[in-house]
Amino acid sequence: MRVGILQLNPTIGDIEGNTQRLIDAARTCNADLLVAPELVLSGYPPRDLLLCSGFVEACEHAVDRIAKSVSATILVGHPRLEQSTGRFRNSISVIEDGEVIAVIDKHLLPGYDIFDEDRYFEAGTKTGVVDLKVGRIGIAICEDFWRGLDADAAPTYEENPLTNILKSNCDVIISPSASPFVAKKRKRHLEHAMEIAKANSCKVVVVNQVGGNDDLIFDGGSFICTPEGVSYEAKLFQESVETETEEIRIVPEKNIHEARFQALVLGVQDYCKKTGHQEVLLGLSGGIDSALVATIAVAALGKEAVTGMLMPSRYSSLGSIEDAEVLAKNLGIKAITLPIEHLHSAFERTHADANSQIDGLAGENAQARLRGLLLMSLANQHNALLLATGNKSELAVGYSTLYGDMCGAISVIGDLYKTEVWEMARWINASNQFDVPPIPENSITKPPSAELRPDQLDEDSLPAYEELDAILIPHIDGDLGADEIENTLCIPRAQIDMVLSMVDRSQFKRDQASVILKIAPRTFGRGRPMPIVMKRAWTSARQPS
Numbered sequence: 001m002r003v004g005i006l007q008l009n010p011t012i013g014d015i016e017g018n019t020q021r022l023i024d025a026a027r028t029c030n031a032d033l034l035v036a037p038e039l040v041l042s043g044y045p046p047r048d049l050l051l052c053s054g055f056v057e058a059c060e061h062a063v064d065r066i067a068k069s070v071s072a073t074i075l076v077g078h079p080r081l082e083q084s085t086g087r088f089r090n091s092i093s094v095i096e097d098g099e100v101i102a103v104i105d106k107h108l109l110p111g112y113d114i115f116d117e118d119r120y121f122e123a124g125t126k127t128g129v130v131d132l133k134v135g136r137i138g139i140a141i142c143e144d145f146w147r148g149l150d151a152d153a154a155p156t157y158e159e160n161p162l163t164n165i166l167k168s169n170c171d172v173i174i175s176p177s178a179s180p181f182v183a184k185k186r187k188r189h190l191e192h193a194m195e196i197a198k199a200n201s202c203k204v205v206v207v208n209q210v211g212g213n214d215d216l217i218f219d220g221g222s223f224i225c226t227p228e229g230v231s232y233e234a235k236l237f238q239e240s241v242e243t244e245t246e247e248i249r250i251v252p253e254k255n256i257h258e259a260r261f262q263a264l265v266l267g268v269q270d271y272c273k274k275t276g277h278q279e280v281l282l283g284l285s286g287g288i289d290s291a292l293v294a295t296i297a298v299a300a301l302g303k304e305a306v307t308g309m310l311m312p313s314r315y316s317s318l319g320s321i322e323d324a325e326v327l328a329k330n331l332g333i334k335a336i337t338l339p340i341e342h343l344h345s346a347f348e349r350t351h352a353d354a355n356s357q358i359d360g361l362a363g364e365n366a367q368a369r370l371r372g373l374l375l376m377s378l379a380n381q382h383n384a385l386l387l388a389t390g391n392k393s394e395l396a397v398g399y400s401t402l403y404g405d406m407c408g409a410i411s412v413i414g415d416l417y418k419t420e421v422w423e424m425a426r427w428i429n430a431s432n433q434f435d436v437p438p439i440p441e442n443s444i445t446k447p448p449s450a451e452l453r454p455d456q457l458d459e460d461s462l463p464a465y466e467e468l469d470a471i472l473i474p475h476i477d478g479d480l481g482a483d484e485i486e487n488t489l490c491i492p493r494a495q496i497d498m499v500l501s502m503v504d505r506s507q508f509k510r511d512q513a514s515v516i517l518k519i520a521p522r523t524f525g526r527g528r529p530m531p532i533v534m535k536r537a538w539t540s541a542r543q544p545s
Contacts, residue, residue: 001134004031007220007240009211011274012043019062025241026070032134034074037176037209038142041078044178050120056081067095077176087122094130104128106141107161114527129168138165138173145175166200178209181219181263182521183256197225212270215515217263237262257427260519267517268300277385284308286320290389291327291439292425293412303332310337311371315451323440330438343370364452368404385409388514393418396472398506414516415523418465471499477522508532
């Protein structure tokens with residue numbers, strides 16, 4: 001049984017376009033069985049579009065159209081209405097000889113992390129086994145196959161749909177998936193599939209969605225395993241229509257920095273493409289964060305589509321201005337310089353005239369908001385998409401200004417801790433991604449500073465980023481509290497308590513942040529929904545030693 005992989009990049013809600021894309025791909029693929037991703041007709045995740053009148057019905061009509069248009073045997077993912085219960089199901093229609101011969105429903109509906117399938121769908125009940133002319137296949141839709149592996153956690157489901165499928169002596173186990181990219185997850189997926197193939201002497205086929213949909217990035221990377229190991233891998237981060245061959249084809253493994261970089265490039269690329277934006281804009285401070293975001297934007301869209309704005313103030317150093325100019329030159333992007341001194345002075349005079357002097361932190365935030373005003377105005381004028389440049393460490397502790405440097409449609413590096421930003425920047429400069437290393441060495445090595453007051457350094461207000469991230473990573477990604485962190489780190493308890501308190505107090509900012517491109521196991525936003533008004537009273541009293 002030769003399998004065709006339809007690794008497609010659907011747009012959520014574009015049922016007509018997604019259907020035609022699938023039909024066109026199927027007609028170019030010469031195989032015994034074609035497999036498309038989970039919910040390929042609606043796009044994943046459709047969220048409340050499922051509740052819109054006619055949406056699911058249109059997906060079901062699209063299945064009929066595919067059956068009439070595609071001569072090959074094909075598996076198509078779509079939502080459907082289960083008439084007996086009046087509930088929606090996440091389904092795969094099996095089409096053979098122009099007819100739907102079986103419909104398999106997803107059993108395990110994830111509700112952890114960014115997933116909310118249990119909000120919309122009801123679980124299937126029928127074992128996913130279908131007899132085709134070319135052999136017996138088992139269908140385990142995404143979570144039915146991974147069973148919690150995407151969460152990097154022990155399964156919490158009582159049911160294991162794959163167990164019943166494996167009892168049926170299938171020739172091939174197929175998992176149509178829409179599994180978002182998370183660094184290091186692919187290795188776990190490959191190991192799990194190889195284990196299933198070897199233990200059951202069968203072929204395993206995983207076909208994953210590719211592309212960016214809002215905050216989620218799908219890396220594709222569909223693959224086929226035999227009992228001997230991985231035999232075929234589709235391209236990563238690219239739409240791809242491929243037919244299984246007898247020759248083994250393995251895609252070289254990417255290091256973590258390259259994988260994250262390519263994921264963010266695809267996320268920016270598809271966000272712009274699918275929202276109809278041709279250009280992006282961002283502020284260039286001369287620091288490492290804006291330098292990295294500009295570099296990612298150029299890789300995603302090309303230098304002609306990226307504009308950087310330098311907005312120096314009375315506190316901006318000549319070195320930072322030069323670093324921003326060098327970055328723009330290295331990347332070949334347009335750079336506009338708009339000093340904010342006149343605006344800043346007018347702002348101060350306005351308050352002075354009203355006897356309401358603004359200084360200290362409020363004065364610093366005012367500068368950030370003046371820059372945000374300029375950025376938003378220019379983006380508005382030119383229909384450009386504004387990119388936010390804050391990192392995960394800053395978002396965690398609130399070291400950012402609402403309606404200032406937090407302005408933007410998407411937060412490109414909001415899922416990278418500061419130490420990871422430095423690591424990716426060094427990798428980019430050492431790689432051959434660009435004609436010259438784009439990021440100035442000084443942007444990487446100089447002490448970070450917001451430059452909102454004389455001689456300011458980030459470490460005046462925060463621990464060193466190496467120490468800060470050492471606290472944040474187990475707390476944000478691992479949900480550990482102060483006691484557990486204190487037991488594993490040689491960091492004073494007072495420092496830990498201070499950082500965790502800053503994280504809690506900053507939730508109101510994160511709730512108003514830009515869409516954060518997800519590349520880590522735990523991402524701010526939908527991946528970490530926390531209350532704004534709260535108190536950690538259960539950890540406030542320490543047991544006597």
